Amino acid sequence: MIRRNExxxxxxxxxxxxxxxVVLIGISGFTIDLGAAYVxxxxxxxxxDAGALAAAQELTQFRGTCAQVRANPTAVQAAHTAAExxxxxxxxxxxxxxDSTEFEFDIDCDRTPGVLIVQYGLEGDTDNSFSTILExxxxxTTSRRAEATVDVAPGxxxxxxxxxxxxxxxxxxxxxxxxxxxRIDSPK
Numbered sequence: 589m590i591r592r593n594e595x596x597x598x599x600x601x602x603x604x605x606x607x608x609x610v611v612l613i614g615i616s617g618f619t620i621d622l623g624a625a626y627v628x629x630x631x632x633x634x635x636x637d638a639g640a641l642a643a644a645q646e647l648t649q650f651r652g653t654c655a656q657v658r659a660n661p662t663a664v665q666a667a668h669t670a671a672e673x674x675x676x677x678x679x680x681x682x683x684x685x686x687d688s689t690e691f692e693f694d695i696d697c698d699r700t701p702g703v704l705i706v707q708y709g710l711e712g713d714t715d716n717s718f719s720t721i722l723e724x725x726x727x728x729t730t731s732r733r734a735e736a737t738v739d740v741a742p743g744x745x746x747x748x749x750x751x752x753x754x755x756x757x758x759x760x761x762x763x764x765x766x767x768x769x770x771r772i773d774s775p776k
Contacts, residue, residue, distance in 0.1 A: 617718020639675030709733035
């Protein structure tokens with residue numbers, strides 16, 4: 589009987605499986621953490637949108653031109669408080685892995701007379717739970733911002749700032765000879 593001097597390969601499969609298992613667990617953890625950051629980013633956008641709209645709606649309570657409302661510290665503080673309160677209510681922090689902070693709040697006037705622009709931004713940290721196996725960062729930081737406008741209806745005076753028009757108040761009037769127009773009635 590002739591015996592060959594071949595190396596013993598028993599156990600090589602176990603080593604490969606162990607290495608691949610670590611890699612697959614790391615990739616799975618990274619995917620789970622990125623998914624959580626994506627959910628956090630969507631929640632931040634929802635909260636920023638709601639906060640900007642709440643601030644814009646709060647500004648409708650104050651009379652004056654765009655510049656006057658913007659210069660009114662009471663109006664700015666009320667809008668900021670509304671943005672924070674409603675933004676916080678719309679950001680799902682029920683899970684301990686989300687945390688948000690405000691990074692932007694501004695009220696500006698557009699070039700168009702009477703248009704207020706509210707900008708509201710949030711930044712959130714999402715805790716990594718699985719990516720730390722691969723020695724990744726402890727948190728993933730995402731930021732989102734939103735903008736809402738408040739307009740003064742032309743000819744309505746400085747105290748009316750509609751956020752939307754109801755379709756029941758818009759009537760299409762039969763067109764004259766060449767140019768059709770729309771008539772908007774004031775609420776009753």
